[in-house]
Amino acid sequence: MAGYERKNSERYLPDQGREACGLFGVMNTSGKRFPGNVAISAIKNIKVRGNGLGGGFAVYGIYPDYKDYYALHIMFENKRREVKTVVERYLTENFNVAYDEQIPTNPQVSLFHPPLVWRYFVTPEKKGDEKDFSDDEFVVDKVMHINTSIDDAYVFSSGKNMGVFKGVGFPDEIADYFLLDKLYEGYIWTVHSRFPTNTPGWWGGAHPFSILDWTVVHNGEISSYGTNRRFLEMYGYYCTLYTDTEVMAYAVDFLMRRQGLPIEVVSKIFAPPMWDTIDQMREKEKRLNTTLRMVYGPLLLNGPFTVIVARHNEMFGITDRIRLRPITAGAKDDMVYLSSEEAAIRSVAPDLDFAWTPHGGNPVVVRMNSTDHLLSMDNSI
């Protein structure tokens, strides 16, 4: 975004997005990597949930040769080479850049106004006081600097051995554009088909949103965005991508990486039980839920939502507590699927062992070498 737009952003850009998007996620719980055709076919099945104004993928396990390096996917809007020079100067000041290249794209796919997208494999070069910070903390700080202080440069993803590919178009077109089914194999694929309704459909606003190896795809509207954003800013997370989902990526990084909480607890922060339900709980449970609402109240996510969040070795899906957006889970052997619609799962895995829809606010947690996801079948339909 140009500088003059940023000055006016609070006035012109609504602080929330109403969306009716399509979500799909698939994970192999044995860690076996597989190509993109599963995720691509599934999201094509629910094409009508998006309107071609945003599609994107997060893939885990794609850079085994550089698995110890942070893989920075950086978008340069308007293909501005001079911005790339500024970013690269900043990167070499702060990182050891082992390798970098333009992310390969298919010239035969014509998308609307594509930016230049480059990837850098880096390790932190910490100086002075910075040595007190963990590598992850250092990377978050530098990503925030690029996003907030360098015009027209945005970091799409910054995790190790994973990456986000996204843009304006239907998700299968984005997959074709970045040659996802030809070049990459991963053990988790999440994908999003966007239907933006009151924030712009632009390349940076496509899902997944990501920080470090966290990625979030989201259907719905986080009407608590303002409160969530203010809270996260106190911890050094700055929202620059003009859409509500961004807070969710920073919130999971804050709660799960920094604060070390498991998703089973985090889900009670995002989608807490109603007070009258808490009143009926046993004493210990009541104390936990009351404490969480007191301490982490500003991270309660209000409004209708379904999200699929992933990081290495873990993927989870959760809806708001009164399930105003749909989710269905499916499992077949060591493949576990999450989707907005059961049909999308059936279209790529017709012989499921299980298909179920959990209770609102109850997460489906898919973990490596575990069957934890089946726990969410309790009270499901």
Add this chain to the structure above:
Amino acid sequence: MAGLALKVGLRDMFLEGSRHVSELGGYATVSGSEAWVDALNLKHKELNDLLREVVSQGARDITVKNVFGQRYIGTRLNGIFGCKVNLSIFGTAGNDLGAFLNGQKLTIYGNAQDGVGNTMNEGEIIVHGKAGDVAAMSMRGGKIFIRNNVGYRTAIHMKEYNDKIPVLVIGGTAQDFFGEYMAGGIVILLGLGLAEGKNHNANYVGTGMHGGVIFVRGNIEKSQLGKDVGIYATDDRDMEIVRQYSGEFAQRFGLDTEEILQGQFRKILPLSKRPYGSIYAY
């Protein structure tokens, strides 16, 4: 830049790439009053166009296989041919199955997604599986039978008028906001799969309900009910209704009516016909 994307990038996700019905002949076979349709890879509009086409060729019993989430199945068969059509659907029926249905009969051998029978007026939908959220939303006539469970907000704002009384029978249990804002009609929740001593799943049952009746077989606690409803014992007249529709349910799924009727039924009724009258009336 963003504004430009909205203007230039907007696409039609429903119609883009959909073929004219004259190109879809290979997907259907018609023989007298019967027809077979293979829905694999057909878009929503293509499938619904094709169903109209085979009906216009005289088909009245139509079997559709390989359904993977196509929406609005049955909706566009309304009225125009002045005939009743039987659709047998194999696969996973998409959202708004039988929306605005007006006399057709749909049988789904598989699960259905969200919005089954949305604003349906007449006819019958039989689901040999589960249904997603908002089943029977705003339904105003006809019958829906669902073998297994249903999701959130089932029968939301179902309504009745004189002799138009919609009926919904569910074999399993339901999730939250069951019967939300219900204004009329008959809903029967059988709880056939419930484990001994286990309550129904639903909380906030009948929130905002102001008409109609919900019959429940299987245990449900008072704390699971919304503020606007009460739960009562059934009388003989109630049990006549329950017997009739449980019988129709059992017949469709090959179950034993008497076995179903051995369970204890109770009824949920609204406490007021105008629960919000004192809030919004001036």
